Amino acid sequence: MKxxxxxxxxxxAIALNGCMPEVGSKAWCEMMSEKPxxxxxxxxxxxxxxxxxxRSDDEN
Known part of the structure; x- marks a missing residue:
């Protein structure tokens, strides 16, 4: 049972982690900006x- x-x-945990944006992506940066x-x-x-x-301009 355990x-x-x-x-x-x-x-x-794996399923929830799959919904997270990639570290360093624009979506991740926005998410972190909103997080306390x-x-x-x-x-x-x-x-x-x-x-x-x-972030440099060539990294998008």
Missing amino acids: TVISLGVLLS KGDWSMNEAGDYTKHCLF
Whole structure:
């Protein structure tokens, strides 16, 4: 029974993750701009800085 529940949780997490925009994409940057800064992880903050604040014009 525990295996079935664990499998269900894992599949749900995978399905939800599939709906997330790609890190660094315009949609991801917009999503992160709307998310409260206090809820960001260190990785998200670094990725936002790298991909959204210091984005070059040739990266779309």
